[in-house]
Amino acid sequence: MAEDPSNDMTWLLEIRQEHLDHLGPIRHWGQLKIAASPGVYWIAGLTSDQLMAPAIKSIPFKSIYYTAGQRLFPQGGFVPVKKLPLDLVWMPLEKGLPLTLPSFNHNYFGIPEKINIRLVASRKEEAAVALLTSKRLLADYMLSAPAVRLTSLRWVIVDDEVLILGKPLLPLPGESYWEKGDFLLPVGLDLEWTALAEMLNRELNPDGDNRLVWDRDSRYWVIAKEQFALLSISSFRLTMAGLT
Numbered sequence: 062m063a064e065d066p067s068n069d070m071t072w073l074l075e076i077r078q079e080h081l082d083h084l085g086p087i088r089h090w091g092q093l094k095i096a097a098s099p100g101v102y103w104i105a106g107l108t109s110d111q112l113m114a115p116a117i118k119s120i121p122f123k124s125i126y127y128t129a130g131q132r133l134f135p136q137g138g139f140v141p142v143k144k145l146p147l148d149l150v151w152m153p154l155e156k157g158l159p160l161t162l163p164s165f166n167h168n169y170f171g172i173p174e175k176i177n178i179r180l181v182a183s184r185k186e187e188a189a190v191a192l193l194t195s196k197r198l199l200a201d202y203m204l205s206a207p208a209v210r211l212t213s214l215r216w217v218i219v220d221d222e223v224l225i226l227g228k229p230l231l232p233l234p235g236e237s238y239w240e241k242g243d244f245l246l247p248v249g250l251d252l253e254w255t256a257l258a259e260m261l262n263r264e265l266n267p268d269g270d271n272r273l274v275w276d277r278d279s280r281y282w283v284i285a286k287e288q289f290a291l292l293s294i295s296s297f298r299l300t301m302a303g304l305t
Contacts, residue, residue, distance in 0.1 A: 072112060073133065073145070074104040075124040081158065083123075085265055086116040086273075088158050089178075089280045095157040096149035103149060112136070115219050115274075116282035178261065180279045183251035187239035191226045193274075194235030196301070199223050202233060203297050215289040218300065224274065226289060238274065244281075245274045 076084065078100055087093065093106040111117060112125065126133040132141035196218070214227035225231060226245075238245035241252070242262045252258050265273055265281075272289075275281045290296055 093154040189237035191238040
């Protein structure tokens, strides 16, 4: 029986230069490194668990490989499809892919600002408008949920969890979020540079088509607004049936 070359995996993400902006959701993952070859960028250091994270799954135009020496195997495949260039120069992803915001200088010196985005304790607690909870907990609740309780809610599946958006939220345990533009921030936290929230939203979500969900480590992942569906007993049952 042929040896499975994926037993000891080192994962790489390949993406073309014109799509680099899509790496924004993972630029704060400290262990990742980036290197460039003509027209293409490589991201190294991903773990198997991270490959399943929404932040990775939502990146379009990417290719995922695992390596055996310089040979690159597609995710789930056993035949190498190309070789990794030998002359790559690696650097931390956050350094190689800085987040550059538009100029913010009231004296008009034209100096672009580069700001490290962090979440800090909020000065006031905002009302929660979204909840990240498990599919199992939602399934148990839906067994006896009155239909009227769901009419103002939308939802989307995120791996083994669900993100529910709207008010009033369901009485389920999980991570609660408040809304700041198109950002969903953990309740009790806010952007360190609150004055730049609108500008940052334009930089990360220029078309306004997405929700950016921030975690407590100041990282975020992206969900297209069109992915949210109305939450109802029938839509939940149909969706869950399609996953089995």
